[in-house]
Amino acid sequence: ATNYSTFNNSSKTFKNQITRPVQVLNTNNNQTRTFNTFTDNFQESNEQTELAIRYILGDRVEKNAKEGIRLLNLAVGNNYPLAQYTLGHCYATGTGVEKNVNECIRLFTLASEGGHSKAQFALGQCYLRGDNVQRNSNEAIRLLKLAAKQGHDKAQVLLGMIYYEGDIVEQNIEESVNYHRLGAENGDMFSQYFLGDFYFKGIGTEKNIDEAIKFFTLSANQGYVLSQLRTEKNIDEAIKFFTLSANQGYVLSQLMLATIYFQGMNCEKNVNEAIKYYQIAASKGNISALTCLGEIYTQGIEVQKNMEKGINYYVRAVEQGSVIAQLNLALIYLHGDEGVERNNSEAMRLFKLAAEPREGNNSDQKHVSNAQFQLGFCYENGNGTEKNIEEAVR
Numbered sequence: 197a198t199n200y201s202t203f204n205n206s207s208k209t210f211k212n213q214i215t216r217p218v219q220v221l222n223t224n225n226n227q228t229r230t231f232n233t234f235t236d237n238f239q240e241s242n243e244q245t246e247l248a249i250r251y252i253l254g255d256r257v258e259k260n261a262k263e264g265i266r267l268l269n270l271a272v273g274n275n276y277p278l279a280q281y282t283l284g285h286c287y288a289t290g291t292g293v294e295k296n297v298n299e300c301i302r303l304f305t306l307a308s309e310g311g312h313s314k315a316q317f318a319l320g321q322c323y324l325r326g327d328n329v330q331r332n333s334n335e336a337i338r339l340l341k342l343a344a345k346q347g348h349d350k351a352q353v354l355l356g357m358i359y360y361e362g363d364i365v366e367q368n369i370e371e372s373v374n375y376h377r378l379g380a381e382n383g384d385m386f387s388q389y390f391l392g393d394f395y396f397k398g399i400g401t402e403k404n405i406d407e408a409i410k411f412f413t414l415s416a417n418q419g420y421v422l423s424q425l426r427t428e429k430n431i432d433e434a435i436k437f438f439t440l441s442a443n444q445g446y447v448l449s450q451l452m453l454a455t456i457y458f459q460g461m462n463c464e465k466n467v468n469e470a471i472k473y474y475q476i477a478a479s480k481g482n483i484s485a486l487t488c489l490g491e492i493y494t495q496g497i498e499v500q501k502n503m504e505k506g507i508n509y510y511v512r513a514v515e516q517g518s519v520i521a522q523l524n525l526a527l528i529y530l531h532g533d534e535g536v537e538r539n540n541s542e543a544m545r546l547f548k549l550a551a552e553p554r555e556g557n558n559s560d561q562k563h564v565s566n567a568q569f570q571l572g573f574c575y576e577n578g579n580g581t582e583k584n585i586e587e588a589v590r
Contacts, residue, residue, distance in 0.1 A: 241276035244268070249282065252292060261292030272303070277310030284315065297328040308339060316343035317351045324364070333364045344375065352379035353387050360390075369400035380411060388415035389423045396426075421452075435463065442473060450477040451484055458498070467498045478509065486513035487521045494528065503528075503535050514546065519563045522550035526570065530579065540580030547571040 244267045250257050251264035265286065271279030284303030287296045301322065307315035320339035323332045337358070343351035356375035359368045373394055379387025392411035395404045415423035421434045435456065441449035450473045456463060458470035471492070477485035486509050492499055493506030507528070513521035526546035532538040550567030574580055575588035 241271040241274040241279060244271040245276060245279045245282060248279070252286070265292045272306075275306070275310065277307040277312040277315065280304075280307035280310065281312045281315040301328055308342070311342075311346075313343040313346040313348040313351070316340070316346075317348050320351065321354075337365060344378065347378075347382060349379050349382040349384040349387070352376070352382065353384050353390075356387060356390060373400035380414070383418075385415040385418040385420040385423070388412075388418075389420055389426075392423065392426065442476070445480075447477050447480055447482050447485075450474075451482070454485070454488070471499070478512075481512075481516065483513055483516045483518050486510075486516070487518045490521055491524065494524070494533070501534065503533055507536070514549070519550050519567065522546045523563050523567045523570070526550060526567070530570070530574075540574070542580075544571075544574055544580030547574060 247257075248264040248267035248271070249255070251260045251267070253259070265283070268279050268283040268286070272283055280303045284300045284307060286292050287300040287303065289295070301319070304315045304319045304322075308319050316339045320336045320343065321327070322329050323336035323339065325331065337355075340351045340355050340358075344355055352375045356372045356379060358364050358372075359375065360372035361367070373391070376387040376390045376394070380391045388411045392408045392415065394400050395411065396408035397403070412423045412426045416426075421437060424434045435453070438449045438453045438456070442453050454470045454473035454477070455461070456470075457466040457473070459465070471489075474485045474489050474492075478489055490506050490510035490513055491497065493502045493509065495501070495506075507525065510521045510525040510528075514525060523546070526543045528536055529539040529546065530543035547567050547570050551564060551571045553564065572588045572590075575584045577583070
């Protein structure tokens with residue numbers, strides 16, 4: 197669901213969202229009168245909206261959502277963006293009115309056109325995911341850029357991720373770095389982490405370990421666990437948090453713990469604990485855990501090689517569409533391995549599955565390309581199929 201911002205306890209937070217009216221110089225009497233009318237309406241709408249928020253929140257007045265909605269409608273009548281956004285939020289959450297997503301979208305659109313950054317961000321997410329509007333990536337990016345330009349940190353983070361992943365728009369690492377830098381400067385812990393990672397790996401910028409540590413530390417100080425792992429800051433607390441969450445059934449924490457223990461990320465390596473958490477996640481059908489276990493056992497990584505066990509994990513991952521599992525299992529059948537006979541027809545079937553174009557991250561696309569190459573090789577040499585040079589070239 198769209199992450200509509202919740203009401204803040206301070207009405208001043210809403211007040212500061214709107215761009216202040218500009219000064220008008222060298223005006224004649226008619227222009228001055230028009231400007232005064234505008235500022236009078238602005239001031240009235242501003243006061244109505246502040247009072248409306250107080251009634252809705254029960255902030256220093258008796259709580260009265262109905263009166264709050266009435267005042268918001270008056271301010272909306274004067275095209276006041278903050279009121280439009282706030283009333284749209286009420287329709288999104290059913291606060292003081294019956295939920296109405298269409299009215300919410302209409303009001304967010306008006307507020308966006310009036311320059312309200314939170315409305316631009318919320319509406320941008322709607323267009324990005326097709327929530328109650330027709331999905332429109334171009335419109336989503338346009339709105340997110342408008343919000344980001346006004347310093348909306350979450351819009352900056354989201355754009356940084358979008359340009360890095362390259363699924364919605366053409367991948368642009370430079371743009372990704374730029375937006376994450378803006379987010380980091382605004383104090384966003386996620387952008388600080390990503391920017392630290394860029395410096396650490398030399399992605400989109402020169403490798404600079406000192407800068408990487410600086411941004412990891414800024415993020416870690418705000419409590420972001422991944423940054424804490426990278427800086428050895430409160431590593432015991434991070435593992436404690438993941439363990440509590442993992443034991444409550446949270447799969448992402450189970451995967452994180454498995455990775456931490458398997459790689460010995462700023463802690464003592466513990467393969468048994470890693471396998472335990474991978475298996476817990478795999479028992480729930482998690483595709484990443486199944487694929488990792490398949491790789492660990494078929495290649496004998498830190499454990500005794502067990503092709504039967506590894507293939508079983510791969511087969512379950514294949515059934516869920518893991519392109520990595522499809523490709524790796526196909527290669528096993530193509531070349532054969534300990535206790536596994538070559539099976540060209542099965543390898544061919546799996547290569548075809550892995551080679552199908554799909555939406556996904558850059559890592560998936562690389563594996564798809566590899567599968568397409570392997571499939572071409574099979575057609576060229578007649579492995580598991582009749583030779584077909586034309587198909588191989590394609």
